[in-house]
Amino acid sequence: MLSERRLEVLRAIVQDYVGTEEPVGSKALTERHRLGVSPATVRNDMAALEEEGFIAQPHTSAGRIPTDKGYRLFVDRLAGVKPLSTPERRAIQNFLDGAVDLDDVVGRTVRLLAQLTRQVAVVQYPSLTRSTVRHVELLSLAPARVMLVLITDTGRVEQRMIDCPAPIGETSLADLRARLNSRVVGRRFTDVPQLVADLAESFEQEDRGTVSTVLATLLETLVEETEERLMIGGTANLTRFGHDFPLTIRPVLEALEEQVVLLKLLGEAKDSGMTVRIGHENAHEGLNSTSVVAVGYGSGDEAVAKLGVVGPTRMDYPGTMGAVRAVARYVGQILAES
């Protein structure tokens, strides 16, 4: 069992190590923190903490550094979420308010987050799985060429070019557009397939091929776009990692380039509340010496996507968590407004 003071010692170790990036010894600890006990006592506590696996020595005769398990305990029981200062909040709002479209919102968010946390930021585009259709538009560009435009309630627009098996007249197209919209507008993506299943049958024989093609493309687009996209930023902050560069930074950069890996990473985060994955808790090997702080965000109460940061395990957890949470809230607001 860990006494109150031992937890206090662990907290002090984490704080100091995060600040100095150097192993912290018993003497330094008693000097910088008012623990009210002597270095010798702290040494005993440290030995106990090491015994339990919360801290470790890089080598004999060096100070201690927290282990992943130590950080875990710190995050779970010792650290709060540090709220941002008022000027910071204002800065966030100002910065995000100027966004003109979804790309811009996501772009600004990622830069903002990278700047606030001084780490690598990852922002997922609002997911389409839970999105609804705002509008489907069909444009005739040539006799047998139709452009399909899909607009979602999160402001995302996707378009596809369709080569039709046969030319289709403007009236038929307008008819299709109207019927399509009356059926799917406001509906969730997942519901669309069954809603349009029998649509082709109600058209004249000559147009059926084209209608089917259009519907097929629509469904295809829905599926494809459910695969999520994301944006990352602040990779330059990786250089602040440590001094043992190439080995540390390389796998991280590689992981960050793999959208699949990142999506999985964010996907593993809880839908609500903040998720912190520390070091080896991350499934991906390249991220074994990093921590990921992620949180869902959304325009309403439901999270439509996630955002977060990737940084060294030795990070300022309270501050980072505060920044991530604050940014997620503001983005949610912005999204709700548009």
Add this chain to the structure above:
Amino acid sequence: MLSERRLEVLRAIVQDYVGTEEPVGSKALTERHRLGVSPATVRNDMAALEEEGFIAQPHTSAGRIPTDKGYRLFVDRLAGVKPLSTPERRAIQNFLDGAVDLDDVVGRTVRLLAQLTRQVAVVQYPSLTRSTVRHVELLSLAPARVMLVLITDTGRVEQRMIDCPAPIGETSLADLRARLNSRVVGRRFTDVPQLVADLAESFEQEDRGTVSTVLATLLETLVEETEERLMIGGTANLTRFGHDFPLTIRPVLEALEEQVVLLKLLGEAKDSGMTVRIGHENAHEGLNSTSVVAVGYGSGDEAVAKLGVVGPTRMDYPGTMGAVRAVARYVGQILAES
């Protein structure tokens, strides 16, 4: 004046240095290349080349490495563009052919380029300055809420939400849509403003405010979207840079995060033909130890945007140039097809 042999020596130095990443000495040179002269002679040539500023010694008693000026000479007079192998070409085509939309084309291109050159790839989205309007769509989402969708001939789609000063009826909106399209479809962005200048006047008094707002938003979108976007990839390749990491890689990552810097970088490249900027030839300080190989690409004969790679000055120029050129060509083809 540089004799034929001295140029040959320079070429050998560049090739060896690019291969080994280590300063190359006179003896090693004569062993690896059939220069037909003794090391002593090569030493004299090296002294001359150093005198002229084409090569330099990192320190006394070390071999020589090419200077920026040396690379410049190499690129201008000694190196050709190495065409890709047939399997490579086939791989490019296969990889790019699967793209479904513009984002996908650009995304695949950037990954492809990064993989082929093993360097950082930068791809600019097709510029809208020279683009034409394919279609403008107006959708009524609520009585006083209109969505504007702009579709370009390069397949790009932009949308804006518009809050109208007054509600507008479906018929008026359809009217506006029709007139707008008849005027601007097929026209260049730059011509649009004067084409729609008097459009508001032909509408009923009650709708004029809304029409003006819509037109203003359209023009605004055109201007905003002329600001180019781009995508980068392969940053993990930066870790292959050298062993003196943080100092080298940091400013590069920072520069790469600044879209403005990159756009300027590509903007400085010639419209046609390939541009190679070596080391200090790059205006941006952070890129002083990198070279940029860029080329324009487009669906027709005109270049609509640029793409390229950023790598250490010590790069395989012929190979890189070959890959960049080949990729640009294929992307041009893909764009022309869609």
Add this chain to the structure above:
DNA sequence: TTTGGCACTCGCGACTGCTGAGTGCCAGGA
């Protein structure tokens, strides 16, 4: 349970000497 004292460990930086790759110069030969 805490504390001061003490012996012990060991990473790290400073210093040294050696080695070998590479150079510049020179004098003799084509």
Add this chain to the structure above:
DNA sequence: TCCTGGCACTCAGCAGTCGCGAGTGCCAAA
């Protein structure tokens, strides 16, 4: 005039040595 072999010189990098000091673990006393 240009090339070449020889020779003395330079110096980065590596390995080995050494002392310092931060930090530890243990123990006996409070």
